[in-house]
Amino acid sequence: MDIKRQERAPIYEALEEFKKKRVVPFDVPGHKRGRGNPELVHLLGEKCVGLDVNSMKPLDNLCHPVSVIREAEELAADAFGAANAFLMVGGTTSAVQAMILSTCKAGDKIILPRNVHKSALNALVLCGAIPVYVNPQTNAKLGISLGMEIDQVARAIEENPDAKAVLVNNPTYYGICSDLKSIVALAHSKGIKVLTDEAHGTHLYFGKGLPISGMAAGADMSAVSMHKSGGSLTQSSILLTGRDVNADYVRQIINLTQTTSASYLLLSSLDISRRNLALRGEESFAKVAQMSEYARQEINSIGGYYAYGRDLVNGTSIYDYDVTKLSIYTLDIGLAGIEVYDLLRDEYDIQIEFGDICNILAYISIGDRIQDIERLVGALEDIKRLYSKDKTGLLSGEYINPKVAVSPQEAFYSQKKSVRIMDAVGAVSGEFVMCYPPGIPILAPGELITKEIAQYIVYAKEKGCSMQGTEDPAVEYLKVLEQ
Template sequence: MDREKQKRAPIYEALEAFKKKRVVPFDVPGHKRGRGNPELVQLLGEKCVSLDVNSMKPLDNLCHPVSVIKEAEELAAEAFGAAGAYLMVGGTTSAVQTMILSVCRAGDKIILPRNVHKSVINAMVLCGAVPVYVNPDVNQKLGISLGMEVDKVRQAIEDNPDAVAVFVNNPTYYGICSDIKTIVELAHARGMKVLADEAHGTHLYFGKNLPVSAMEAGADLAAVSMHKSGGSLTQSSLLLLNKGVNADYVRQIINLTQTTSASYLLLSSLDISRRNLALRGEESFGKVVDMAEYARSEINSIGGYYAYGKELVNGNSVFDYDVTKLSVYTRDIGLAGIEVYDLLRDEYDIQIEFGDISNILAYISIGDRIQDIERLVGALADIERLYKKDSTGLLSGEYISPKVVMSPQKAFYSDKISLPVEKSSGRVCAEFVMCYPPGIPILAPGEMITDDIVEYIMYAKEKGCSMQGTEDPAVEHLMVLANI
């Protein structure tokens, strides 16, 4: 990586030059540098609103970049050790869907774990790909899915030689990593592409002694959430390409769904954040690791909680662990993760990333300070002392592997009827049901609803999880196939 080149931020520089020219706007956006919307200026600031501009020759165009955006993408590719990179303004959802739409056509099989983000299954609804799930093992105590085991992936590849791709989470929301390097070797030996969801793995490209990144492991495409651990604005992301991928075709796929009015606030934030990571990422993520390990140690010393880490590594279903993730098991203090999440926010003014049935996740990144960690640890100690109760009656195990009856696309577009959740067991689901975050569907279109899944949905609602995906906003009814 050329550090001198990485000091450039071409989109940021072009915006600065543009601002100095005081160009009179007879183009969109209609707020005209904020003059038409003073409340927006008051909220966001004059500088921010004045840079909310439209594509034009000096600022390039994201759909077909030829100058400053093209240069920014080339710098991003170099910084991440990729053959190519695309700036994405539709979030990592857009990047994930581009990966799948780039390699899968209607009827094509894709091998993947079931604990994927909803964007993956949404992509299959759009293109008609057929999932072949490698159901990962579950840590029964923690109630979380682990990584894909190499032997199970090998078997899935042998059983489905016509599959076009293998999809890997690197890492999962909870920090679990599969052996992506070996999975790449197995897939490539059969001519299959490897797609990596690195929504939670930006730092793997810059930190020391962290799990291997997808590009380094040889994956063909990787979706990277720069806005999560990389410091850019929400909704900004990168799509990375390795050698041997048709970059021009991928751009065409991006342009099928991505906006033609890309936000320069998002684009410049990607440009500036890439420069920041290229120049200071190793140092920054070294501090993140130290803070996360310190927090883990302090939380485990409270008693009752279990902040898990590298001790989970077994070389197979947990091939490696991302120690920047501060995942904490809460059920031993008699509280579901979502209950601890609510208490932290409502009683202590601390907003963590999410709580599920058994765990909480506090996201630690380049913007955190040690005093914030101390405040979180103190609040958790307080909650343990004040709210601890008997854990009898808490539902154990967060993840239930659903049975797939038909493709997500076929189920989503089939005739359907609405049934009360408690009367839906035995039917085939025709929509999504999930707690968000993390956005991993409890049910997806085409999956069989069982008594266990109904119980889990009712329990998650009762505990206060944010339920999404259903046509019914109250999640009291589910859409199921009419004829099955």
């Protein structure tokens, strides 16, 4: 990485020059630097709406960058150790989908864990690729999916030698990492591409003592959520590619679905955040890891909670652990994770990332302070004292292995009927059902609905999980394939 060159932020610099020129706007957006929408100016400020501008020659164009955006992407590639980088304004959802659409066509096979984000399965609906699931082990107590074991991947490749790609979560939402380097070496030896979903792994490129990043492991493509741990604005992400990927073709795939009106607020935030991480990332993420480890120790000293970390590492299904993730098991105080999540927000004005059936996740990043950590620890101690109860009857388990009956695309576009959830047992799902966050489907189109899955959906809904994916807003009915 060329540190001197990383001091540049070309999109930011071009916007600064643009501001000085007092250009009269006869283009879009129609608010005309906020003059047409004073309430928006009041909410966001003159500086913000004044930089909400359209593509023009001095500011380049994201669909076909030739100047400042092109330079910003080259700087991002250099910072992340990639051959090429693409600035994404549709979130990491669009980056994940671009990876899959660039690699797979209708009928192609892709090997992936079932605990992928819905964006990956949506891509299969779009392109018609066939999933070959490496169903990961689960931790019976914590109720979470573990990593992809190398022998499982080897078996999947042996049984499906025509697969086009392997997709790996690096890390999972909960911080668990697979043996990525070995998976890459194995897949490449068979001529198969490796794609990494690093929605929760921006910091792996800059921090020391953290799990290996996708590009460092030799992956072909990686989707990175800069807005999560990297500090950019929500919805801004980066897609990275390796040396053996046709970057011009990837750009064409991105342009199939990405907006032609890219937000310069998002683009400049990516530019500035990349510079910040390149220059100060190692120091910043050292503090994040230190704060997370401190929080882990303090929470475990309360009793009743289990803030897990590197102690889980076993070298196979949990090859490594991302210590910046503060994942906390809550069932031993008699409360589901989603119940603790709700209490923290409603009673203590603390908004954490998510709560599921067994766990909560507090996202620690470059913007946190030690006093915030102490406030969270104090609130958890309070919740245990005031709200803990007998845990009898609580379900454990975030993940149930599904059986794929038909491809996601075929199921999504099939004739369907609507039935009550418990009456859907034995049928094939025609839609997604998930708790969001984290957005990992409980059911995906084409999967068989078992009694266990149906009961889990009802339980998660009763506990207060935010349910998504169904056509029915109340999530009382499911769309299933007509027999």
